Amino acid sequence: MGRCYPHLGLEERRKLAKWREAKMPVPEIADRLGRAPSTIYRELKRNCYDDKELPELNGYYALNAQNMYEKRRALHRKMIMHPELKTAIEDRLKAGWSPEQIAGRMRLERHPIRVSHETIYRFAYSKDGRDEQFYRHLPEHRRRRRPRGHRRHNRTHIFDVQSLSHRPDRISERAEFGHWECDLMMFRKEHGKVNVTSLVERVSRFAVVMRNEDRQSKPVMEALIQSLAPLPADARQSITFDRGTEFSAWRHLKAGIGADAWFCDPQAPYQKGTVENTNNRLRKYLPRSTEPTALTNRYLRSICHRLNSTPRKCLGYLTPTEVFETKLMEIQNRLE
Template sequence: MKTSDVPEGARRQWRADRALRPAMRSPGRPDPSRVVQRQFWRLIATGGTTVEASLAVGVSWPVGSRWFRHAGGMPPISLAGPTGRYLSFEEREDIAILRAKGARVRQIARALGRDAGTISRELRRNAATRGGKQEYRATVAQWKAQQAAKRPKVAKLVTNDRLREYVQERLDGTVRLADSTAVAGPDAAEWKGRKMKPHRADRRWVTAWSPQQISYRVRLDFPDDESMRISHEAIYQALFIQGRGALKRELVACLRTGRALREPRARTRNRPQGHVTADVVLSERPAEAADRAVPGHWEGDLIIGTGRSAIGTLVERSSRSTLLVRLPQLEGWGERPPVKNGPSLGGYGAAAMNAALTASMTRLPEQLRKTLTWDRGKELSGHAQFALETGTKVFFADPHSPWQRPTNENTNGLLRQYFPKGTDLARWSAEELEAVALAINNRPRKVLGWKTPAEVFAEQLRLIRQPDVATTD
């Protein structure tokens, strides 16, 4: 049917429905509804990756990646769901189905529990009209409703030139001496849209105030000017969200993190680590390891020194007995350049770690090497081979959760008295490490009733070495 064939009354109503809103571009294939987008951003907020969130809500991962990149990693819409005042996408789907079945306006209204006028306006205003006649489709109707509901607000930094210059100067200002002489600093690479916190490379010297510092300082500098007020969140949004047009995107290089996209905090806790599988997470550790009543459950970690030097620390949870593991650099360390994806020649590569830990643990009786709890470090990525050779099952604590290895963390603090940070730990021999461990193990502990870990560990050894005595009635 051509538009000219439509009755004049219907065409007049179409013009009236569109009179109060600007012309809309053809949506092509309309974007997914805001319900889908909210679900996507909620999954991102819980720490999911862009690919995982995209597949979970039913969109392709390139679409989800584009959403995340264009929004700067920040949700561009409110995550709070809409109130029942407005039609939802599900209700629009019901309207489309009922309309296709030939239901009348009042029948649809009764089925949805809505006013008939609401349904009538929905069918007129948000119907697809590309073919010259009104045809109601839920996706097009949802897109039209979302477009009409937009109330774009101009960012404060766009309209207030003085405030924008103030913010830019504190982010990107020149470093100067006390006499205002400019200091250029080192030459740095140009910003390429990626994270500008290079490893072992120079960064550009700027004043680099944080958004929070700027937000609070502007109140002190302009106490009587209410127009000179901005929240730190508004500054972050101006930096990260494309299309705001207030601050140049390159200014993200002035932030301490230097990242080009805002990263949800929960995502940093859920970074995939291939060596940590579902069967070796802390929740799978035997319950007897938690109450410390049964000996043979250990906690382990590294204390790090300069030049890729480290010392392995093992602490038995019940007796608090400590073992120190020497981790010498492998042959060729410092003599030939490292090979990409090649073996680590430093003291705590996976191969060196496995060999040293296996040598230390196999000196213990089998009954006293049941489990080992480690952090998420990749130095123990060969834990399966270690468990096979020693019979000690390895479990990994949750990311950023040192309190799940409390005995080991406390012991590492004690050991820093002997091995301070910033010193070379590879210079100590196995005999010297054994002497330090002996000193630690012979300190009386309040938690042990002022016994020493060495005394408690000796009692454990005596118990497991006593022959079983058969009992009779």
């Protein structure tokens, strides 16, 4: 792997200007800065101040050199060179897309001018991006980039259920359509017992969200049955749950729509990672502080539409709706 050569910073330029004014030889300056002499020669050549009318002012000045460097770098930033591109990216961020989804969709649609997700992040955290507070449009709204933390798992309910370890490989490997994952999203206790069921198909990542008045298991299962019943049998073959008590009435699924139920190991909700990931996306629209009056069916449908219309990297930057509809058409063609 090659070495990384970071650009000169303002502090280094200040030292360079001071030593240059003292007539210090370039090789000695390079040695003191820990740089190659060619780097210093190039810096002096590119960033010296040149005034043809007042040649006596010519020379190397740290702040002027830093400004020249930043302007030159800015010319190569696509989001600065093409304001219309920045506006389009900003609109998609406001619509809930991540930088990676935006970049991937641009590649899929073969845009004449496109950027990588890293370019979007770098602009957001650059001086120009910070001046515009562009970070506010990013999914996490963070002022600085930071590594992910560790998740905590604390659910330990155990039932006489079908363990995930016995689930067929074709389901685990997402080789077969029609297998779902389910979870409940809870809100602050002072808002009562109202919660939301999140349901995601594993192959297409197509999401369905439903309101529940409490955590009683049988109404939760009846809502799942009502939601999935209109689909062909091959599109609702099984659902994977964690071991929360709200899913204890899982046997109603088989009687209602013929769907199997699979359960994660104790304290291992990460085994249904698709719905966990979807919950993280939903929290942008459904934070824990959401009041029950806001959880109308119309609002939940609008959230699902936005989520299912967003391209996903794991789908080759197709949208969940596009993949879901294609799979349903394949089932319909087989039935005919």
